[in-house]
Every structure is written in C-alpha cells, then in structure tokens.
Amino acid sequence: DINELKQRLEPYEKFHRIGFKPLGFVRGTMSVTGTNNILIVEGSLAKYFMKNNIDNFHWKYVKPAIKMLSAELGLPVERGQLRRIDVAGNLCVAEPVINYFPELRHLNYYGKRNKKTTLRFESNQQTENILFYDKLAEAKKGKIQDADTFGKKWKNLLRYEVQMQRRIAPKLGFSKV
Numbered sequence: 001d002i003n004e005l006k007q008r009l010e011p012y013e014k015f016h017r018i019g020f021k022p023l024g025f026v027r028g029t030m031s032v033t034g035t036n037n038i039l040i041v042e043g044s045l046a047k048y049f050m051k052n053n054i055d056n057f058h059w060k061y062v063k064p065a066i067k068m069l070s071a072e073l074g075l076p077v078e079r080g081q082l083r084r085i086d087v088a089g090n091l092c093v094a095e096p097v098i099n100y101f102p103e104l105r106h107l108n109y110y111g112k113r114n115k116k117t118t119l120r121f122e123s124n125q126q127t128e129n130i131l132f133y134d135k136l137a138e139a140k141k142g143k144i145q146d147a148d149t150f151g152k153k154w155k156n157l158l159r160y161e162v163q164m165q166r167r168i169a170p171k172l173g174f175s176k177v
Contacts, residue, residue, distance in 0.1 A: 001036065002034070002035065002036055004074075005023065005032070005039075005073065005074070005075070006023050006024055008024075008072065008073060008074060009023055009024025009025060009026060009032055010027070010028060011024055012024055012025065021033075026041075026043075026048065026073065027048055027072075029047040030042065030043035030044075030048050031043055032073070039075065039080075041077060041080070045057065045061075045062065045065045045066070045069075046061075048065060048068075048069065049061055049064070049065035049068065052139075053088075054090065054139060056089070056090075063078075066078050082168055083165070083168075084163065084164065084165045084168070085163075085164050085168055085172075086161055086162070086163045086164075087161070087162050087164070088160060088161035088162070089159075089160055090135055090157050090158065090159050091157070091158045091159075091160065092154050092155075092156065092157060093156045093157070094156065095156060096134075096156055097132075097133070097134035097135075097137070097156055097157070097158045098116070098134065100132070100158060101114075101119045101132065104132050105119065107130065110122060110123055110124070110130065111124070117133055117134040117137045117138070118132070118133040118134075119131065119132045119133065125166075127165055127166040127167060128162060128164050128165060128166075129161075129162070129163040130160075130161070130162055130163075131159070131160070131163070132158060132159070132160055133158075133161075134156075134158070134159070135157040135159035136156070136157045
C-alpha cells in the first residue's frame with residue numbers, strides 16, 4: 001500500500017532536483033518511487049548504512065544493510081531485482097586527483113566525458129561506466145556528512161568506480177543476483 005509506505009518515508013519536498021518527485025526518502029539517502037505494482041529504491045547502500053561512502057563498504061555489510069532497509073520500508077527488499085550496482089574504492093594519492101587524468105585517458109572501446117574533477121568512460125553498449133574522480137571535492141559539495149573530517153585524514157583521494165547496468169550477475173560471478 002503506497003499510502004502506508006509514504007508514512008514511513010521522509011517527504012521529498014526536503015530534496016530538490018528538477019523533474020524528480022519520489023514518494024519519499026529513507027534517511028535522506030535512498031529515494032523511493034513507484035506504484036502499488038512496482039517499487040524502485042535507489043541510492044547508496046554505503047551512505048545509508050555507514051552515513052558516508054568514503055570509508056570502505058565491505059561486501060559483508062550488504063546483507064545487513066538490505067535487512068535494515070527492508071525493516072524501515074516494511075518490505076522484503078531482498079526479493080527485488082538489482083538493476084544497477086556501483087563498485088568503487090579510493091586511492092590516497094600524492095598529487096591532486098586531476099593531475100592523474102592524462103595517464104588514465106587511454107581506455108579503448110569507451111566513450112570519454114570529462115568534467116573538471118571527473119573522468120568518465122562509457123561502454124559502447126552502455127552496460128557499464130568507469131569513473132575516476134576527486135572524492136573529497138564531491139564530499140565538500142555537501143553530499144557527504146563530515147567532509148572536513150575526511151579532508152583532514154586524506155589530502156588527495158582518487159575514487160575509481162565501475163557502474164554495472166546490465167548482465168550484473170555474470171559480471172560479479174553469480175548465477176543470480
């Protein structure tokens with residue numbers, strides 16, 4: 001029941017993005033959209049479970065995070081279909097992150113898109129993306145709680161991320177996800 005679910009969610013009015021009107025949010029990190037027939041939950045499990053996605057989010061945290069999300073939503077999230085997964089890590093580097101971009105640009109069979117602090121590669125079939133970016137610059141934009149604490153801990157943090165959008169199970173070595 002969508003109306004019952006909405007009562008468990010934070011209202012979307014608190015969050016602003018043009019054309020984005022979810023049913024609500026869970027802890028400000030997981031957006032929930034859908035109808036009585038289909039429900040879409042999007043967001044970072046790391047941000048949801050650990051309150052940041054800078055610290056390593058180990059695979060052992062996935063099940064407890066999904067159980068916690070299921071409890072908050074009152075729905076069996078683990079029975080859903082996984083449509084996208086982002087796997088990432090951080091490297092503490094000596095130089096500013098953008099200084100490494102010229103050496104990272106040589107990836108065949110991928111289209112390249114650049115922003116000032118992000119180098120993005122998109123596969124031809126758009127089944128996966130590979131990104132390199134300045135994680136601390138992203139954190140300081142207000143997307144991560146306690147960004148200043150992380151900035152004191154690491155001076156330059158290069159984030160590498162693979163976004164898988166199709167054929168996720170075989171890419172992870174599983175028969176089913």
